[in-house]
Amino acid sequence: MKLLVVEPYYGGSHKAFLDGLLRELPHDRELLTLPAQHWKWRMRLAAPYFATLLRERQATGYDAIFCSSFIDVATFRGLLPLHLAGLPLLVYFHENQFAYPVQVEAERDVHFALTNVTTALSADKVGFNSRYNLESFLDGAKGLLARMPDMALPGWEEAIRAKAVVLYPGLDFQGLDDCPIPELDDGPPVVLWNHRWEHDKDPEFFFRTLFALADQGVAFRLIVLGQSFRAQPPIFAEAASRLASRIIHFGYAPSREEYCRLLRQAAVVVSTARHEFYGIAVLEAVRAGCRPLVPDRLSYQELFPARFRYQDEEFAECLRRSLTDGRMSGEEAQELTTPYSWPAVLPQYLRWFP
DSSP states (O other): EEEEEEEEEEEEHHHHHHHHHHOOOOOOEEEEEEEEEOHHHHHHHHHHHHHHHHHHHHHOOOOOEETTTSSSSHHHHHHHOEEEEETTTTEEOOOOOTTTTOGGGGGOOOOHHHHHHHHHHHEEEEEEESSHHHHHHHHHHHHTTTSSSSSSOTTTHHHHHHEEEEOOOOOOHHHHHHOOOOOSSSSSEEEEEEEEESSGOOOHHHHHHOOOOHHTTOEEEEEEESSSOOSSHHHHHHHHHHHHGGGEEESSSSSHHHHHHHHHHHHHEEESSSSSSSSSHHHHHHHTTOOOEEEEETTTTHOOGGGGEOOGHHHHHHHHHHHOSSSSHHHHHHHHGGGBHHHHHHHHHHHHHH
């Protein structure tokens, strides 16, 4: 079997997922990509771009097509040559445009969300990276389609549910497993925050809680990792100043090896996210031995037992208790994370592909 794989946003988590999947799949494949930038242009025009490319190449010999939801599948199928348009087409949703955060709800472009709907309806099979992603997609679509002024789409939800599955993206833990465990000193336990430096991860709530604990005399040190951008929430600069004496590292790790080494030093990994379709950063930290402390919402309800989840009003006390509990044993860390490794999830993908 030969797969045609099309990814208009080949970078970050999309690239890591696709590279891992193609490394594990036994199928022959051809990979067509564009860099991970200009996401709105990708969603609007990647479909005619790749369809034109395939026409010009007079491409043949494929048995199925696999793409992410950055492809407008309805348009793509309509523009493909007939011998390609009839192939089984599988689409994977890393995210959906209904639950994806915007600073002001009025700014949400419903046309991207509608493209998600027609993509799911046009594909033969649809994969979502979490149950939360699937259900928030369907709930959002239900609310949006209810606003149609003089049309109806009977059976749309049943049609999508019938071909939708949850396929957790596999993780490669080899680098973390090979990273030596440092000799930990007798200093205060280390809190880890390893997320994008953006508002949807709610760094304000996280750092304000740390400020309060510090004022109460709670002993802790801090590692802050994650991708930052030119415009970032001002709370990061305030935290770097107010918590300076407690900081081990504050900023992007220069290499994967250094990233793994820093994860190995922490006792507790925290998420305060208001938006998370999956949770790779926390799973990686847990594999390194960090005790997870995550909100009782989003995809975290699927990934971690209730004893690791908190309600917002309990966060400070739960963090204080987690610091006392310290790092997890290697056995517990593996028990929590191994179900999300490539060897564990690959059989589901093999059943899903034609």
